[in-house]
Amino acid sequence: MTIEAQDAAPRHNPSDWLWYAGISAAAVVWWLVYSQLIPFSESVTSLLPVARDSHTGEAIAFFVYDVPKVLLLLTGIVFVTGVLRSWFSPEKTRAILAGKREILGYPLAAALGVLTPFCSCSSVPLFIGFVSAGIPLGVTFSFLIAGPMVGPVGLGLLYGLVGWQIATIYLVFGFTISTVAGLVLGRLGLERYLQDWVRELNAGPVGDMPEERLTLVGRLKIGVEQVREIVGKVWIWVLVGIGIGAAIHGYVPETVMLRIMGGEAWWSVPAAVVVGVPMYTNAAGVIPIVEALLGKGAALGTTLAFMMSVIALSLPEMIILKQVLTLRLIAIFIAVVSLGILATGFLFNALL
Amino acid sequence: MKSVKVYGPGCKRCETTEAMVKDAAARLGIDVVVEKVTDPKSIAMAGVMSTPGISVDGKLVHAGGLPDAVRLEGWLSA
Numbered sequence: 001m002t003i004e005a006q007d008a009a010p011r012h013n014p015s016d017w018l019w020y021a022g023i024s025a026a027a028v029v030w031w032l033v034y035s036q037l038i039p040f041s042e043s044v045t046s047l048l049p050v051a052r053d054s055h056t057g058e059a060i061a062f063f064v065y066d067v068p069k070v071l072l073l074l075t076g077i078v079f080v081t082g083v084l085r086s087w088f089s090p091e092k093t094r095a096i097l098a099g100k101r102e103i104l105g106y107p108l109a110a111a112l113g114v115l116t117p118f119c120s121c122s123s124v125p126l127f128i129g130f131v132s133a134g135i136p137l138g139v140t141f142s143f144l145i146a147g148p149m150v151g152p153v154g155l156g157l158l159y160g161l162v163g164w165q166i167a168t169i170y171l172v173f174g175f176t177i178s179t180v181a182g183l184v185l186g187r188l189g190l191e192r193y194l195q196d197w198v199r200e201l202n203a204g205p206v207g208d209m210p211e212e213r214l215t216l217v218g219r220l221k222i223g224v225e226q227v228r229e230i231v232g233k234v235w236i237w238v239l240v241g242i243g244i245g246a247a248i249h250g251y252v253p254e255t256v257m258l259r260i261m262g263g264e265a266w267w268s269v270p271a272a273v274v275v276g277v278p279m280y281t282n283a284a285g286v287i288p289i290v291e292a293l294l295g296k297g298a299a300l301g302t303t304l305a306f307m308m309s310v311i312a313l314s315l316p317e318m319i320i321l322k323q324v325l326t327l328r329l330i331a332i333f334i335a336v337v338s339l340g341i342l343a344t345g346f347l348f349n350a351l352l
Numbered sequence: 353m354k355s356v357k358v359y360g361p362g363c364k365r366c367e368t369t370e371a372m373v374k375d376a377a378a379r380l381g382i383d384v385v386v387e388k389v390t391d392p393k394s395i396a397m398a399g400v401m402s403t404p405g406i407s408v409d410g411k412l413v414h415a416g417g418l419p420d421a422v423r424l425e426g427w428l429s430a
Contacts, residue, residue, distance in 0.1 A: 089402065089415075090401040090402045091401060091402075091415070117402070117417075122360075122361065122401070122402050122403040124392040124396070125359075125361075125392060125395045125396045125401050125402070126401045128392070128393075129400075132396070197393060218420070222417070225417075229365070323392050324392070
């Protein structure tokens with residue numbers, strides 16, 4: 001006992017305990033505020049000079065309820081994810097994937113794509129790092145598709161706003177599309193469509209960096225840093241997304257929604273993908289829209305297809321990838337992922 | 353004179369990292385030349401996969417995210 005105590009003592013300086021206390025207090029406050037959202041939004045809406053059951057009243061109530069809810073959920077998810085992801089790094093992921101048989105590589109890459117901290121601004125060095133370490137192109141694609149598509153922010157918000165059933169369906173199908181699309185892209189033998197200089201980099205350099213050991217407080221700091229960075233960046237998308245969701249919730253009649261996005265309208269699935277791919281927002285911005293669409297009776301398959309194409313395929317990321325992939329390869333990549341999304345959409349509209 | 357390279361495509365965190373390196377060097381009174389590497393090919397060739405990355409005198413010391421201020425001083429004074 002005494003030996004353990006002596007060992008442990010120098011590792012905790014007083015400011016560590018401040019960190020633990022601060023994070024615990026923040027969690028309690030978070031929980032208290034989160035549990036008071038409905039009374040809060042109802043009382044705010046009742047202060048305004050509009051009837052609660054009018055179109056405008058419905059839209060305002062949706063907005064006033066969703067803004068604090070989404071921001072709270074986002075903060076919580078980003079913090080927890082930031083802490084958990086501090087155990088993973090692209091370097092470790094590469095080491096894991098480089099030693100695996102190709103067929104195991106696809107699902108593993110999709111899973112690691114979800115867990116590895118990664119921002120689209122470094123997708124080019126990451127892509128090169130993977131390919132030059134001998135990781136097959138298809139496996140690399142599985143990783144790059146899963147990262148944004150099945151991100152924890154999207155899943156967590158889906159869980160909080162729409163429910164666990166749909167969040168689970170999204171997780172299973174997002175994961176499947178990432179795995180299968182990578183497999184298909186791998187089988188197509190696309191190495192010749194890489195930019196020339198990337199192909200010439202075989203068995204490229206591997207950074208021999210000493211692993212940085214982190215304390216628990218160090219990991220908590222990473223979580224807080226992530227919250228500051230990500231919430232600071234996406235809050236505007238959140239407001240825009242909730243604004244659109246509120247407009248749909250308040251003003252779009254259900255009959256119109258059923259005609260446009262109902263299960264009977266087969267063309268709505270491809271239309272959702274065509275509209276969704278060029279749309280650029282992130283999961284936090286699109287899920288309030290999804291919430292409103294589903295609430296108005298939009299078909300699940302169509303809505304899933306819309307959400308997946310918005311989140312997984314984004315124009316800015318394609319422009320970044322243009323540095324390593326030829327246009328032809330980018331087009332094939334978009335086509336394969338879109339086909340997977342279409343299949344998911346049609347499947348769910350047929351089943352439900 | 354130490355030569356420090358900051359690897360990153362020019363995102364906000366890369367600029368912050370560059371400023372942190374300069375601040376730390378000034379605090380320690382060390383002469384440094386900070387070079388920003390933004391070309392994706394050069395970033396990849398240096399073995400950096402997650403940006404921002406830092407190398408001191410040609411040796412990669414950090415990749416992915418903002419560096420810890422205390423560690424940064426350690427790398428610069430080593």
